[in-house]
Amino acid sequence: MTDPISLAPILRPEERPTPLFADDSLTHEERYDAFVEHVHGGSKVEARDWMPDEYRQSVLRFVEMHANSELMGVLPEREWIMRAPTLKRKLALTAKVQDEAGHAQLLYRVAEDLGKPREQMYQDLLDGKTKFHNVFHYPTKSWGDVGIIAWLVDAAAIVAQQALRDSSYGPYSRTMKKICWEESVHIMHGRDVVVTMMNGSQMQRDMAQEALDRWWGPLMQMHGPRTPREKDRDLYWRIKAKTSEELRQEFLGIYVDRIRELGLVIPDPALAYHTSEATWRYTEPDWQELRTVVTNHGPRSQARLEFRRANLEETAWVRRAILGAPAAAAA
Amino acid sequence: MPARRKPHLEPYEVFRQEKDGDPMRHGGSVMAPDPELALHYARELYGRRQESTRLWIVRRADIGVLDDPDWLQPPLDRSFKKPGGYVMREKLDQARARSGQAKRIAGAGRPKGPDGG
């Protein structure tokens, strides 16, 4: 077998083993085409690489929304840190919320290295210019919510996050691998909380069921409406690898049985697996509700954004104190 | 006396060793105002689960980066530097045929030496 490297002097430039789009003697169009071929071939893009503006902006928007969601995702569960009923649950829930803050850090770092400062991202979030995922706009009412969120909301998120481990953007792909590894314990914790309640008193079972009744709708909306594969620009750039519907089907495929086996009733009488089509059918999620919620008109959207705004103000003096620069809202 | 650099948040790269004997691998980065806090934050983001046995924390601005393909993947032939650049099958067959050695049977169980057999 001939070593391909030894053929190098007689290969045309585009056949050499270095990314062609990095070659600044080519035209923009040539670089763009080479870049598309690069990501379609499954190769990675790194922070310092040349990239088309559309790619940079798409990755940034995607990662920024993910980072925002982790930051806001802290808030529904935070209150329950103080109310956990045993030492073990207290530790587990504190560690889980800590992980969310940690994931926000990891993701904001990826976005910062694409060129957007953290304080700008915070400001855009508070001003409603950027979004965060629907599930974090809803209230939590009981310990039942704590279990359902830690188990099922995290499970739905993980289904999406596992697919993102193959993202074309290298720093994001690597961050997602770390995040997925760290998230695995959250689902275990969540499922443990729910199964313990379902094995407990009638009051506890009712509490868990009531929480599921409220969270099922947002869960089904979480992966988003069906979009045709060819129209999805994030798929085109391989920023993400699966469609909304693929993720939703995957979630249902794993979790419907696990939910039902605990004695919980899923509040959708139309939910059923159709073997002939190899697909789950369900009541169409309320896409209007999703649109309303993610544009910050959800039940807790404004209150939570206001909480974040107040917190940033209250702690601004600390950043001013330890940072020399006047633009010190760089939390 | 040189002016003291005012503290500001900047990235520190974190390299981690998963277990004794492993190489240091890049884990990610933290923002910190100084090396001491960078150490704490590296421990938190890359070690709070006891997942690392060692961390190196380096200010990104102090890291030299080389990614010029002309330096790292220069275009002219360098196969003489690699084992794959020495393809001898035909020549060996020729020599064996001349010396009257039996035809080599693939997978005869003799271990390959460092010179390719």
Next chain:
Amino acid sequence: MTLDHALEPAVLAPLEDLLLAMADDEFVIGYWDSEWTGIAPLLEEDVAMSSIAQDEIGHARAFYTLLGELTGRDSDAIAYDRPPDAFRHCRLVDHPRTDWAFTIARRYLYETADAVRLAALADSTFVPLAGLVAKIRREETYHLAHAEGWLRRLADARPEGRTRLLAALRSLASDAATVFTPFAGEAQLVAAGILDRPSAALADDWRLGLQPLFDELHLPIPGPPADPSTGRTRHGDGFRWLWGEFTAVRNLDPVATW
């Protein structure tokens, strides 16, 4: 194996009091500091403070467990199934977390006091306690480094950081030494070699230990407590609120498993 077979009654009661006090100190400060999870001044700091708070709760759990082995009770029951007035944490940790300067000032005062207390137990003749203390002291080196680093940063941050730090130290001054509130029977613990010196001596050592750094940073060293006899028994509205929070779910059904 029961742990109390080698302990005389005169020693058992004060030992239980000591363990409860240490457990409650770690439990309460851990709870207050865990409130910073998700909302600390810097995202990276969020993760750091949360780890420290979790460590404190973990230490509390270990102390409650040890106490539980002596008294035949479950650690969660000891921690949660009591009215607020039955808690024996010191007044230093009774206060809410307030702002970052207060949290850091209180952390530093508590960590240094706890370090002196733990050192006095390091060679305890009550072997399970000595073993636990050895592990805890190893974890605490991280806490102390973190608290000291922040104390320095705030003390040097003129004017605002320093002003807030001084205000926090002022409001904590009369409660700082309550970690060393003397307790009934401590003389028996000292005589039995379970604790190596009485509380008053430990308090003096602690103040001496603060001197180098406080002198360097021009910070006032806290004096004796304003009301020493109630150092571990008088609890404020902030703690009562906290108690309401951490018992809220549990009290829905005290016999349920969560």
